[in-house]
Amino acid sequence: MAHVWEKCPDDITNAPTSAMTEMLGIVGDQRGGPEGFALECWVTPQTIERLRESFLA
Numbered sequence: 001m002a003h004v005w006e007k008c009p010d011d012i013t014n015a016p017t018s019a020m021t022e023m024l025g026i027v028g029d030q031r032g033g034p035e036g037f038a039l040e041c042w043v044t045p046q047t048i049e050r051l052r053e054s055f056l057a
Contacts, residue, residue, distance in 0.1 A: 005013065015023075031037040038048055 027034060027037045031040060035048055039045070
């Protein structure tokens with residue numbers, strides 16, 4: 001995946017803080033937070049749980 005990321009334009013890989021803050025607000029307010037957003041994108045509850053265990057262990 002790194003080779004794909006390296007080919008992305010700078011304006012995609014270096015978003016301004018204000019854009020990231022706004023996006024996180026939208027995800028939190030309108031999409032049920034990161035978990036709700038992931039579920040909308042067809043991420044399974046099992047995958048969310050595995051990610052939670054991996055990152056919070």
